[in-house]
Amino acid sequence: MIRVALVDDQTLVRQGIRSLLTLADDVEVVAEAGDGRAALDVIAEHRPDVVLLDLRMPVLDGIGTLRELAGAAHVPAVLVLTTFDDDEAVLAALRSGARGYLLKDVTLEGLLEAIRTVASGKRLIQPAVTASLLERLVAGDLPGDASVATGPRPEELTSRELDVLRLMAAGWSNREIAGGLHLAEGTVKNHVSSVLLKLGVRDRTRAVLRALDLGLIGG
Numbered sequence: 001m002i003r004v005a006l007v008d009d010q011t012l013v014r015q016g017i018r019s020l021l022t023l024a025d026d027v028e029v030v031a032e033a034g035d036g037r038a039a040l041d042v043i044a045e046h047r048p049d050v051v052l053l054d055l056r057m058p059v060l061d062g063i064g065t066l067r068e069l070a071g072a073a074h075v076p077a078v079l080v081l082t083t084f085d086d087d088e089a090v091l092a093a094l095r096s097g098a099r100g101y102l103l104k105d106v107t108l109e110g111l112l113e114a115i116r117t118v119a120s121g122k123r124l125i126q127p128a129v130t131a132s133l134l135e136r137l138v139a140g141d142l143p144g145d146a147s148v149a150t151g152p153r154p155e156e157l158t159s160r161e162l163d164v165l166r167l168m169a170a171g172w173s174n175r176e177i178a179g180g181l182h183l184a185e186g187t188v189k190n191h192v193s194s195v196l197l198k199l200g201v202r203d204r205t206r207a208v209l210r211a212l213d214l215g216l217i218g219g
Helices: 011-021 036-045 062-068 086-095 108-119 129-139 159-169 175-182 185-199 205-212
Strands: 001-009 027-033 050-053 078-082 098-102
Touching: 001 011, 001 036, 001 108, 011 027, 011 108, 036 050, 036 062, 050 062, 050 108, 062 078, 062 086, 078 108, 086 098, 086 159, 098 108, 159 175, 159 185, 159 205, 175 185, 185 205
Parallel strands: 001 027, 001 050, 050 078, 078 098
Antiparallel strands: none
């Protein structure tokens, strides 16, 4: 059973999400909070596996909650669920510790899939959110202060992401990588964006340099 906490300042929204989640056999809502400060308290008390977190809230907003939660004794997987889809908000949430980012127009099936995904330790960002973000990440034209912060050791790359990274290091374009690995070019772009996020960098050159420094690819 995946234990979930709902954090949103709108009571009707929380009640609606709770009602929907009761339809799933493997998800249980164990706590609710109407602002970030209250969320920190219920998370410490109930120790949920996943937190559904809104960004715009009184007292302490979603980004502030993520930052304070990073130093807590219990750090659940946080899935941002909001109406705001701007690139800077996505990046701020991700670099502050969020494991996923969804818009509130997501279907119940999509929400449940996202909860299960982040509960398993993986990341999930709704495709509708990433459309422009992926393009900007791959192009490396995000502002410097919006880059994802690096940690002591990045999240482990999948074997396919390592394949893409090696070809990036060889100077291959997305189209060439797609042809070489027999993938759609859009799929390659998704892999590239995932590599950038996991390595905590904002462009392909920095990704290769970081990978070389970490020994992920040969020099």
